[in-house]
Amino acid sequence: MTSKIAVGAVLGAVLFVAGSALAEDAPKLTELSPNGADACFGRDYDAAHLKAHPHQKVARIFFYYGRDPVSRPNEEPSTMSDVAYNGFLTTRVRGATKPEWAAGWCNKEDPSDKASAIRCGMECDRTLASLKVDDKGRLIVSNLQADVYLDAGAEEELGAAEYDKQALGSDDDNFRLDPMPTDTCKAEFARIDPIDPALGDPLRERLKADQPFCYGRDYDDAHLKSHPDQATQSIRVFRGPIELASFASTGDAANWPDGADIAVSVTTRQKGAKVTQTYSCQGEADQWRCSASAKMSDFACDISQKEIFLKRGANGTMMLANPNSALAIVDLCSRAADGKTRSDDKIYRLNPMPQSACSP
Structure with missing residues (x-):
C-alpha cells in the first residue's frame, strides 16, 4: 500500500x-x-x-x-x-x-x-x-x-x-x-x-531532555561493496552541549521531545569530508519528526522542508529514515536534492555509542 x-x-x-x-x-x-x-x-x-x-x-x-x-x-x-x-x-x-x-x-x-x-x-x-x-x-x-x-x-x-x-x-x-x-x-x-518487546521504551523515555546521547554506525568495506548505491560511509546522530543548552534556554521539558535539536554528521565515501546538519524535532506517534534547521548548518538556503524520522529500533538501537534526501549526503540546497532518495541511503539502524564518538 x-x-x-x-x-x-x-x-x-x-x-x-x-x-x-x-x-x-x-x-x-x-x-x-x-x-x-x-x-x-x-x-x-x-x-x-x-x-x-x-x-x-x-x-x-x-x-x-x-x-x-x-x-x-x-x-x-x-x-x-x-x-x-x-x-x-x-x-x-x-x-x-x-x-x-x-x-x-x-x-x-x-x-x-x-x-x-x-x-x-x-x-x-x-x-x-x-x-x-x-x-x-x-x-x-x-x-x-x-x-x-x-x-x-x-x-x-x-x-x-x-x-x-x-x-x-x-x-x-x-x-x-x-x-x-x-x-x-x-x-x-x-x-x-x-x-515488539525488543523495542523497549519509546525514545521520549529512553532519551532524556537534559542528557546527551550519541548513536551511529561506521560501514565497513564489505557492507559498502554489497551496497554500491549507498553513499554514507559513517553517520552520527547526537545531542551534545550545544543542543542541550539550546533546549534548556528555549525548550519546554513538559512537552519533550518537541523543540529538541539534534545534530546529524555524515561522511560519504565519495567526498570523505564530514558534513553536519542540525534538525529540530517534534514527537509524533511512535517516532520523532525532525526538520532541517539553519542552526549549525553547512547550508544557507531554506531547507526547513527537509525532514528525517527517528524511531526506536530493537535491542536499544535507533532507526533513522531519510525518505526525501534529507541528509547531507548531497547539497541540500541543490535541485538534485529536491527529488526522493534513489540510493541505499534511506534507512539506517544506528547503535548507541559513547559521547566521544560524536565529538566534533
Whole structure:
C-alpha cells in the first residue's frame, strides 16, 4: 500500500484540529451505541462465501465506534485529540498476514433528522464509509471506497494495474456486520502492529531532555561493496552541549521531545569530508519528526522542508529514515536534492555509542 504512516503516514495538524472539532460538536450516535459506550461490529467470511463472491477481497472486517483502539500506551503521545476520530475500520483481505486500517469521524448527515444517514469522513474531504443499523442491530457499511487505504491520487501514481492490485475489490461494499464484544475489535486492531518487546521504551523515555546521547554506525568495506548505491560511509546522530543548552534556554521539558535539536554528521565515501546538519524535532506517534534547521548548518538556503524520522529500533538501537534526501549526503540546497532518495541511503539502524564518538 502507498504511504500510510511512513516510517508512518502522517496527517497534518490542521486536519487533526478539524476532525477534533467535528467530533466534539457532534451528538453521540445512539444507533451505534445506545448506552454511549464503545461499540464493535464485525464479520469473518467463510470459504463458501468467498468462493461465491470471487470479486470480494475482504475476508475479515470490523468497525469500532469509540476511542482509538490502535494507539498503545508505550508509544509516543499522539498530537491528535482523544475524540478527534470516533470511527475505526479494519479489514484483512484474502491471503494477507495482517489487517489494514483507517480512521474517520462519524456524524449524522442531518442531526435534526433521526432517520438521517451516518457518514464517516476522512482527511482531505474523503469518505470512510456510510453507516446504518438494521432492525436486527447489524451494522450496514456502505459507500466504502476501493482506495480507502491508499493516498489520494494513488491511481494516477501507481498506474491502473498496481492500483487494482492494492485497492479493494468491486464486491467490497455493503457489508453487514454483527454486534460483537468490544474486546473482539480490540484484539483485531492489535494484530495490525503487534507490540515488539525488543523495542523497549519509546525514545521520549529512553532519551532524556537534559542528557546527551550519541548513536551511529561506521560501514565497513564489505557492507559498502554489497551496497554500491549507498553513499554514507559513517553517520552520527547526537545531542551534545550545544543542543542541550539550546533546549534548556528555549525548550519546554513538559512537552519533550518537541523543540529538541539534534545534530546529524555524515561522511560519504565519495567526498570523505564530514558534513553536519542540525534538525529540530517534534514527537509524533511512535517516532520523532525532525526538520532541517539553519542552526549549525553547512547550508544557507531554506531547507526547513527537509525532514528525517527517528524511531526506536530493537535491542536499544535507533532507526533513522531519510525518505526525501534529507541528509547531507548531497547539497541540500541543490535541485538534485529536491527529488526522493534513489540510493541505499534511506534507512539506517544506528547503535548507541559513547559521547566521544560524536565529538566534533
